[in-house]
Amino acid sequence: MRKTLFYSAAAMCGMALMFTACDKENNDENESFPGGKGHILIEPTIKNDDGASGASYLLQVEDFGKEVKFDNAMQVGFSSTISIYGNDVYVFPSEMIRSNLELVRYVRSADGFTRAASMQITPGSAPYTLIKYDDNKAYIPQYGLGNILIVNPMTLKLKGEIDLSQYAHSDQSADPARGIIRDGKLFIALDQVGPTWMPFEDYRQIDVLVIDVNTDAVEKMISETTSGLSFPTRPFLPGMMFMNEANDIYIACCGNFGYDPTYVKNGFVCIPAGNTDFDTDRSWDISETVIEGTDGWKPASIYNSYYMGNDKVIAFVACLELNGDNPYTAHNSIAVVIDLNSKTIKRIQGIPNTDPHSGSICEYDGKFYVTAYGVDASGVFSYDPATGSAEQVLQCNTDLSYLYIF
Amino acid sequence: MKELRRIMAACIMVTCFSNSIWAENIDADIVGTVYDIKNNSPLPAATVYIEELEKGVITDTEGVFRITGVPDGTYTLKVQYLGYNPTEKTVRTDKGARSNDIGLKPENLSLSEVIISEKSQARILREQAMPISVISMQQLQGTVSDVQSILAKTVGVTIRATGGLGSTSRLSVRGLEGKRIGFFIDETPMADQSDFVDLNDIPVDMIDRIEIYKGVVPAKFGGSAMGGAVNIVIKEYPEHYMDASYMRESYNTNRFQTVLKKNDRKLGLVYGIGGGYTYADNDYTMESPYIKGLNIHRDHDAYQKIMVGGSVKAYKWWFDEVELEPVYVNTYHEIQGIETDIRYAHSKSQGYLLNLKLVKDDFLVEGLDFDMSTALAYTQYNMIDTARSYYDWNGQAHATPSVYGGEIIGNRYATNSDNRKFTLLNKLYIEYLINKRHSVIFNSLIQTADGRPSDELKIKSLGKQVDFDSRMRSWVVGLTYDYRSLDQRFLSSLTGRYYWYGMDTQYENLYVTVPVEDISLRKTSAGFSEAIRYRITPGLMAKLSGGYDVRIPSENELLGDGSTIAPSEQLMPERNLSFNAGLLYDLTGIHPTNLQIKLNGYYMHVDDMIRFVKGILGAQYQNFGEMRTIGVEAEVKADVLPWLYGYANVTYQDLRDTREHEAGKDLPNPTKGKRMPNIPYFMANAGLEFHKENLFGGSGQNTRLFADASFIEEYFYDFELTKNEKRRIPRSLTFDLGFEHSFFDQRLYISGKIKNVADAKVISEYNCPLPGRTLGIKLRYILR
Secondary structure, eight states: OHHHHHHHHHHHHHHHHHHHHTOOOOOTTOOOOOOOSSSEEEEEEEEOTTSSOEEEEEEEESSTTSOOOOTTOEEESTTOOEEEETTEEEEOOOTTTTOOSEEEEEEEETTEEEEEEEEEOOTTOOBOOOEEEETTEEEEEETTTTEEEEEOTTTOOEEEEEEOGGGOSSSSOOOEEEEEEETTEEEEEEOOBOTTSSBOTTOOSEEEEEEETTTTEEEEEEEEOSSOOOOBOOTTOGGGEEEOTTOOEEEEEOTTTTOOTTOOOOEEEEEOTTOSSOOGGGOEEGGGSOEETSSSOOOSEEEEEEEEETTEEEEEEEOGGGOOSOTTTOOOEEEEEEETTTTEEEEOTTSOOBOTTOOOEEEETTEEEEEEEOSSOEEEEEEETTTTEEEEEEEOSSEEEEEEEO | OHHHHHHHHHHHHHHHHHHHHHHHOOOEEEEEEEEETTTOOBOTTOEEEETTTTEEEEOOTTSEEEEEEEOSEEEEEEEEOTTBOOEEEEEEEOSSOEEEEEEEOBOSOOHHHHHHHHHHHHHHHHTSSSOEEEEEHHHHTTOSOOHHHHHHTSTTEEEEEOSSTTSOEEEEETTEEGGGSEEEETTEEOGGGTTTSOGGGSOGGGEEEEEEEEESOOGGGTTOOSEEEEEEEEOOOOSEEEEEEEEEETTTEEEEEEEEEEEETTTTEEEEEEEEEEEEOOOOEEEOSSSTTOEEEOOSOOEEEEEEEEEEEESSSSSSEEEEEEEEEEEEEEOOOSSSBOOSOEEEEEEEEEEEEEEESSOSSTTEEEEEEEEEEEEEEEEEEOOSEEEOTTSOEEEOSSTTOOOSTTOOSOEEOOEEEEEEEEEEEEEEEOSSSEEEEEEEEEEEEEEEOOOHHHHHHHTSOOOOOEEEEEEEEEEEEEEEOTTSOEEEEEEEEEEEEEEEEEEOOSSOOOOOEEEEEEEEEEEEEEEEEEEEETTEEEEEEEEEEEEOOOHHHHHOOSSSEEOOTTOOOEEEEEEEEEEEEEOTTTSTTOOEEEEEEEEEEEEEEEEEEEETTEEEEEEEEEEEEEEEEEEEEEEEETTEEEEEEEEEEEEEEOOSBOTTOOSBOTTTTSBOTTOOOEEEEEEEEEEEETTTSSSSOEEEEEEEEEEEOOEESSOOOSTTOOOEEOOEEEEEEEEEEEETTTTEEEEEEEESTTOOOOEEETTEEOOOOEEEEEEEEEEO
16 A cells, blocks of 8 residues: 555656646846847837737837838837937836836847836826936926926936826826926926816816926916817827927827817917916917818817927827727828918828827938828838928838837 | 528427427337435436347436337346446337336445446536537545636636636636636526626535536537537435535635535425535735735735525426526625735625526427526626725825725726616527437527616716616527437537627717717627537547537627726627537546547637727727637546546647738738737646545545646737737646545545645736635535
């Protein structure tokens, strides 16, 4: 009987060893991702059918016209937002699908990315962007918590915090979005959204905080209440708050993203140079302007913008005529050129209608480049303001949530 | 409607046609019951054999047998049942069926022989034409394991769990999972009550066997499943029976279960009452998937379930069986945070179920078997998330996004829901035995669900109502033709099905203030399946099956749950074209090793697969264009030595995206040909069992020692586009050890188990770490 027991035990242990022997180490912390070689940075996003979940990657491409290969892509959170200063690439955690709760600073080169610094993020805090003041100071508005973190942009060490809770309308967070620094003042747009991520129906106005960058104290909140515009800037798109050659600050305002046919106001508000108040005469609700080159469509929302100079803005605007059932997948926005001076909007032909996961804009070598994910064409498209013509320069069969050319 | 009439007309025609065939048949049937002469209890799986005709059958769970197509004459019936003295009886047939009750006298009970008899019954089921795995009572008896743990060791099956006891988990068969895998108790569909009755709620000790169907699901299950089904067959009990057990496991897990049965053979009534109480703290420590180096002690995951059920079964009325079963279920579950430290949110539910089952052979006409069950359920579900602040893992409090509260991250609203639902389910199964070779089966499954969600706090938080009353109706009707060759070597089962469903509700867009939209859907579809089996030699058989199955979305998938799952009214039925081929080499009862080798290969092409996807504003069910699966399963079981049983199985399932384009696009699909994400593709299990009677001396004792290993290869949460994919479910290997010792001729059991002996980190759902090593001990007493 002892023999029987011995053999049984031996057989069981043998089986255990057999399986143990094929155990494999997993190392999720391996950050030696090359991210691809090149000087064109893209963020391909593959959505699930709902459009609100999926996977995103960071990838460098050597040149336009080449095939996009994902082999060396670095996975980031779904539709992770990105801020870039020089070769510093700040990658934020995904808000849509939970990912690691950390903000990472990568230093990129033509050969790839090196992880340089990181900081832990409070769950639910929803930081989307970093606004750099200098090498020692940067601001990170936290949309969810309604405050602004002050950090060292090199080390990402926390230096302080600005509490904005007193400026919130109806809830706990004023939803601080994109900001811009001018004359020692940080101008922070407040989105003031409700539980459905849309502006409160009883609070359709533009709020901006003016913060002294030397003391980090809020000087005042300014509000533009006459135009009926709301939702100033999407927090991760730096081009939605820009300065023209005269240092006038313009803020692109989304309104209800074109989902509500009863409220389509969207456009621009302006804080003139040398001033810390709105000039309401320069506010422009673009929803009343017919887009040239269309069948009488008017913008129902502005999704992204980028200042080209000479009072001209390249932008993506949404049109009610293009809406679908799902706001995350509808190809409802088109590329346009907006003239702030003449108050005209003209469609750029040659760039397909896109869903909201694309629509990134950047400038390189005198041309402007945008991403679009259309029904039958997608990738990167160039726009030459000199000729007014656009052409596809990179084919990629996924959304491109971000584009930057070094 | 025209389609329905056509089908009804076809059914009537088939019935009439069948009657005429029956009328021409001059052969008789020999029917009867085999029972224990000592206590009058029926003996299932006894062999009844006509010596002169070399023809035999096996008794069903009620001890009933029927030998069809016997020519007029006098015959010797030989009846055998292991553990009983064999007997013979001379019978004479004239015309029509004669009842023959045959009593058997027990031999001196031998434990090993009992084990073999249960295997015999399992063997009968394996010989169905459909691919099926059977977990027999022997594998279940006395173990500490719950049903899910047992299923997880079955070839082609995985369990996708998110936490400890009571946590959300999904059963995956061949990569298809969720509600498409039918969950049945005694063939009654339970999938739509899965929020209230869970696989693990069924006490293992009450289970006679678990049948796992893969690919084509037999008609008797009513057509509500696609890709697979799990049927839990509850034991039939002797005249007087009491079974009570208590189990204690790690993390303050306590389970008490009992069942009492009394069989009044004089009145022909069986009374039963049973219930269970389960409580678990689930307070294991896990490593945070979001914050490096942070260990989280789960202290808000308590789970409690109370379940009470009764039954009254009459078997001497006009119906052969009339059974009424009321069930009450009460659940409380705290919600454990992983990303944040949730301290208050929890859910509660109550369910009242009533099931009526009517069974009659030779219903109205001879050869017509009738089986109908009707279930009513009234359920109430409360989700409570009203905390005004939420906590991070540093203990710091933060204000919730809504002033009304709501600490579950991602929600921007508070909730205090009171969702009530009334469901009705009617399953009808009518089989007409035309003669010994042919039979026709009509089956119908009608389901209704009326939902009444209510959540004033959520309306206040969101500023609008987004959950509305709903009404769903569905009907699946099928017709099956079964053919058996005279020598029983060849079986064929051909089924056609028709599906109809309708839904009425309202929809309010979360983003837009526009009038509430009325939703009214009516959809139909059709499907078919064919399964054949051929016995090449007494120990070797081949199976081939294929089908085009449709699964209509459940009301939960269409309408959401009123809290965390958003409605998805546009959801399409999913369709599955499948082919299965299998070989079974089975020496059970033929050779001392009882060797069994099973090899299956299959192909599936699923269109509009319904997937559960988490997004920014909660989760939702969605259709996924199309995918295909090629899979192979292999399994070997044997009594390696008289005292050592071993098994090993391996599964490889290759599920790939086959969409040419994404929905609404002309562009090539960038993930075409890629492995489907978040579905394991390579699994293996192996185990050994040592068993010996009276190992430590004495008498009436039996000892078993178990060792089981389970392996799942690493897989990805997303499509694998780059070698740098970060979101992965790591390779897992777990190793379990257990023992069981019974005393007093299997009346008292003591058993114990160590799960995950090596304390390996195990994750089966992305970012949801599971408990490590757990210990459990169980005491069970049976009075009979």
